Amino acid sequence: MSFFSVNNNCNGCLACVQNCPANALSHRDEESRRTLLHNMSLCARCGNCWRICPQKAVQFDGILNGAWDEVVTMELIHCTVCGEPLYTDGFKTALTGKLDYSLETLCPLHKKTFSLDAWRHLAFDDRTDEGSER
Amino acid sequence: MTMNILSINPRNCDGCGECETACAEKHSGVPDKARSRIRVVGGNGHGRLFVPFTCRQCDDPPCMSVCQNQAIYKDDKLNRVVLDPNKCIGCKMCLSACPFGAIGFDSTRGFALKCDLCEGNPECVHACKKDAITYIEGHKLNYIRLKESANKHYEILRNYI
Numbered sequence: 017m018s019f020f021s022v023n024n025n026c027n028g029c030l031a032c033v034q035n036c037p038a039n040a041l042s043h044r045d046e047e048s049r050r051t052l053l054h055n056m057s058l059c060a061r062c063g064n065c066w067r068i069c070p071q072k073a074v075q076f077d078g079i080l081n082g083a084w085d086e087v088v089t090m091e092l093i094h095c096t097v098c099g100e101p102l103y104t105d106g107f108k109t110a111l112t113g114k115l116d117y118s119l120e121t122l123c124p125l126h127k128k129t130f131s132l133d134a135w136r137h138l139a140f141d142d143r144t145d146e147g148s149e150r
Numbered sequence: 151m152t153m154n155i156l157s158i159n160p161r162n163c164d165g166c167g168e169c170e171t172a173c174a175e176k177h178s179g180v181p182d183k184a185r186s187r188i189r190v191v192g193g194n195g196h197g198r199l200f201v202p203f204t205c206r207q208c209d210d211p212p213c214m215s216v217c218q219n220q221a222i223y224k225d226d227k228l229n230r231v232v233l234d235p236n237k238c239i240g241c242k243m244c245l246s247a248c249p250f251g252a253i254g255f256d257s258t259r260g261f262a263l264k265c266d267l268c269e270g271n272p273e274c275v276h277a278c279k280k281d282a283i284t285y286i287e288g289h290k291l292n293y294i295r296l297k298e299s300a301n302k303h304y305e306i307l308r309n310y311i
Binding site for chain 1: 160189191192196199201203212215216242243245246247248249250251252253254302303306307
């Protein structure tokens with residue numbers, strides 16, 4: 017999550033809080049500690065806090081550079097023949113829960129290719145010269 | 151007429167791919183084979199063997215039981231399994247669940263592609279000049295041979311898994 021962060025240069029002057037047009041910045045003073053608060057759903061991403069900060073403590077790079085946030089990461093399962101990514105382990109769990117047979121970890125093409133080997137025996141088993149007609 | 155089934159005979163198939171083109175043309179208006187609901191696999195390392203693969207209209211369809219939005223349903227009138235593209239949310243559960251790899255995916259429009267037997271008049275059958283795909287009444291199939299084939303198919307697959 018890199019949208020909004022503040023580095024160690026912050027001295028808690030609250031200039032950003034005073035000047036945020038969207039009231040997305042706030043603070044909390046508790047006993048010996050001051051905490052700066054930011055609310056992403058109120059933030060208008062205007063960059064005013066970043067421009068105004070006398071300490072250059074507000075980090076707005078995430079918004080300026082348009083970076084991608086990694087939201088969630090999970091295990092990936094691949095086709096055992098060609099290695100094409102098929103689905104995640106969670107997807108497989110959901111699938112197998114609804115099926116009453118064991119799932120082969122094959123892509124659609126290699127499911128067909130395995131059937132093809134079976135077909136070879138069926139289509140040509142009673143021929144001595146395999147497929148020589150054409 | 152209503153209880154016809156799509157029968158595939160790989161002996162007659164030469165891998166021309168006319169069925170794929172016809173299927174895509176009929177369902178999406180463009181001859182884009184990536185959008186076909188039938189797929190010919192073979193050639194290359196498989197010699198002259200070509201097999202057109204499409205949905206087998208299962209009795210108890212795994213794709214239907216895994217669908218998260220009830221977009222797949224059975225139509226007993228034509229003895230087929232139908233996918234409603236308006237209800238499909240594109241999660242690809244059915245693609246992974248199908249034991250035959252018979253379901254495709256339209257990545258431009260974002261929904262799964264499944265054979266619907268063209269409302270009882272399959273376009274691939276008309277397109278196939280070699281009679282490798284036929285739409286015939288179930289009782290006209292040779293059941294004894296079919297049963298033998300199924301057993302052999304099972305044995306061969308079992309060696310792989």
